[in-house]
Amino acid sequence: MAVANPQRDFQVIEKEDAKEAMEYVQKHGVSNLSTYLQHKIEQWKEVAINIGIVGEAGVGKSSFINTVRNLNGDDEGAAPVGVVETTTEPTPYPHPFNSKVIFWDLPGVGTLRYPKEYYLEAIGVERYDFFVILSDRRFTSHDGWLAEMLLQRKKPFFFVRTKFDEAIEDKSEIDPEVIRHKIVTDAHRSLKALKLKNCQIYVISNFEPDSFEFPILMDSIFMTLPDLKSQAMVFTLGTFCHSVIKEKKTFLKSRIWKVATLSAAGGAIPIPGLDIGVDITLLVFETKFYLEQFGLDDDSMTHLAERTGTTVDYYKDAIIKSRSILLARGGITSTIKGIILKQALKDCPRKFLKWIPFIGSVVNAATSFGTTYYFLDKLIEDLSTDAHSVLDRVTQRQVGNATRID
Template identity: 35%
Template structure:
């Protein structure tokens, strides 16, 4: 049995290795890289449209803002209020991923929005899935809408919002017998039984708070969406989610690692230029844009840190002080070259490990070295920015280190 490369050098899945082998066997390196570049462009341009609906005052608009990493008072936030503020389907682009749009839909059960015509009114075909929100009980309006969505073949998920307020109220009213788990279990059971009474079989209800998005059932909903969305839509969702929990940050990191082999192959096969002082050739501009994207994905850009500072009432300089990696605006071609040189000292061991994993690269040994160096550099950079995001999470939201 051939020796396996160390996990800290190459972490391609069996499917990725096979895709790379097939690509190389079907043509020359430039032809292969050109084909893979099309795939890379496609991944970066995937659209995801999410429809947020529910009754007036249920917290729809706050949830729209939370999914985009914004507070209700931030610039570009959806308008919120205790009465229905949304009259027409209103699109809100993600501030960092313009292909991801969260739609604030008109409230159901209001005059002019009967359930049987609601989906046509909001243009149901544009949405990848719907989130149906209630802040108290799910009613006949929610159930009727769910049945109509089901009839279109679209997916939908029930969200019981404002559970943080329920927990606070329960603690104030019954401090001696208060049980957080007990209160949440009661809410969940009440929602599920109410929906079943309205004819919804096996309803899936997620308990959430727009103001504490990383808590309660958000990770369960995220896991469910990951299983049910297509691969490309799932990646778009993961990268766009705010990093409010360790689980989300770990999933973001995994999503970035999944397409590093694509970036590495394209960078070494198209528009590659020699790196002075290294036996490596690659597209430095592509790599710089990729590193900038990794920073933005973890919220390590100036705008994201400004919003985080405002939301947590902390000086932005205090947040930047815990970030050891460069921010997105600080990533340049010079930084990429320096990072490649830092990895280049491992070159004598990198290339043989890559050739062991992907023997077809042996036909272009210099490419094997360039691919290995580039891939390792990307891996190291993502490890660094992910660690920074973890430190920010602990600092700003007091997340326990062992969470």
């Protein structure tokens, strides 16, 4: 897997971000810049996202909800799994990392309790940002009716065919791509009969979220959501597929300039051996946040090992790039200072002033900004690379070892 060159020219700030920040400074003054940037950094935490999960009994709704929440079926707070219909009313399952992101297990369309004529009102259709419509066979007339109603209301939805792992196991002598093509063709045929054309079908396994079209589904969801909601979704989800890790890297990099500006604008403390100052407290906070995001902090690694039935060391052995940070037991501050000291002479020129004219009058602003930016950019590259490596080990254990109860 290619890793970006840390010596490249930094594309530090998007034009829209720079314009917005400049307008803020012109209106409120540079002294209030830190408050503005801190709000922009934390803004994603204020965003609520509601996702409706729809499907008949046994199609894998609960397993899907548990997978995207990084839970096994027997974990505390997991959606109950089983072939008997257990959903009698809309049931919320908040994500353990962020309670504002909620996956709703919705009852099926057209039951005695939820006939079509009352269904949308009963589930509170306007509440949801998007819907995932699941089936483990062909999509039904009820699925088609729901999709039509959602189209009328301009609500995004995704048709998902589950249990692809079982389909290829049942026909092991046939090329999986041939099986997938037939599944998609049959699904399109059934949806066309329901007057739905050009709908994408995502063929997935709830037990192998980094395989088949689960990553493509996640990418489509991220692209469908507005930017701030997409960021909130990405930062909330665990690293269960490579596409999520890539999106985390993108969004984390987009906030570096804000953190670097905060470090330069205030709270900068000189590092022994350097004629520059950085906000070490801020960098420690940001480093810990990155570790959580990439699932490389102690709690995440312990949970991962327990969930996959192995040891923490099994996954830590896959970590190469960020080993010094991860092994900094109780000394992460000293470790960060040491890394910055080594990096200081590489790329911290005053060219960064052209990106941050609103703090250009701050003493040592350019070098502080550049030092912080370089450190965080390199850290994200290293952590994301290691997160991909850890996920590869997870996938190796998952394939063929999952207990399938939908």
